[in-house]
Amino acid sequence: MTYCAAIRLKDGMVFASDTRTNAGVDHISTFKKIYQYGIEGERFIVLQTAGSLATSQAVFTKLQNDIDQRAEPNINTVITLFDAAQMVGECMRSIMNHAKSVANASTDGAFTSSFMLGGQIKGQSPELYRIYPEGNCIRATEDTPFFQLGESKYGKPILDRSVSYATDPRHAARALMLSFDSTIHSNLSVGMPIDFLLYENDSLKLPKGRRIDDNDEYFNTIRHQWSEALRRTLVELPKAPDGYWDS
Known part of the structure; x- marks a missing residue:
């Protein structure tokens, strides 16, 4: 399994993907799941x-x-x-259909993938798309500024509560770090390192990005302070009134 997330904002975009793949506890590997395309000053495209x-x-x-x-x-x-996005969808369907025919399989099953594509082309607004296994796609909006793939349920509440357009x-990048921290804590199929990209809208630069591993000092500071803040807030919450639990 994996966890990928991408956020389209008024002033920028944030992309992050973990790198763990597994086919059982004896077959855990690290593979890149985020790729960058583009031409400096003309277009910036990320595919997860x-x-x-x-x-x-x-x-x-x-x-x-190509x-x-x-x-x-x-x-x-x-x-x-x-x-x-349409090109990626068509390419994916073609590859899946070929794999099905070679394997003589009746369903996509093990051949299924999903993608997210985001970025900006010169003279156009930044956009973010989620591409489904069927090849169709939807676009992020101001009301729904982020998409997730894979093990999304553990990290989604943090993004829902802290990120808007x-x-x-x-x-948003800090919130996404905490989203990944929560997911890694709750699901062994998601793991470090995490590949991050932060893009400033209209810059049309190809960011170098950052790979965050277990020894990343800033990430460890953020996750530690978040854990401590949660514990402290829980203790500081108002006590239930007398008789509350007996009514």
Whole structure:
């Protein structure tokens, strides 16, 4: 399993993905699940994935091969981010259908993947899409500024309570760190390191990003202070009135 999240904000975008994959307790590995495309000053595109590792890697490989071979169109030449999302959806369906036919399988089953695509093309607004295994997609809005893939239930409450479209990107990044911390605490199938990208809207820069591991001092400070704050707040909450539990 995995956990990926992406947030589209008024002033920026934040992307994060864990790197753990497992096929049972004896087969735990580290694989990158977030890829960046684009041309400095012209476009910035991020693609994240959850699901079948084989399908996901095949999609990433096909997209990069098209760029390298200057196939038209490719993810660095499509006119809009919606076109990019459609391209990823079509590529995924093609790869899944091929895998099904080779395996003589009646359903997608183990071949299923999902993706999130976000970024900005020069002269257009930043956008974020969630791409379903069927190949269709939905776009993030001001009312729903973030998407998640994989083990989302443990980290979603933190994002629901602390992130809105107007949230400062660095505040949202801290909330996303805590979202991952909560998920890692509650689910062994999600683990470090975590790949983070922070993008400033209209900069059209390709951020270097950061890989956060168990020894990251800032991340450990944030998770420790959050845990202590929760314990302290629980103790400081008002006591129930006399007879409350007996009524």
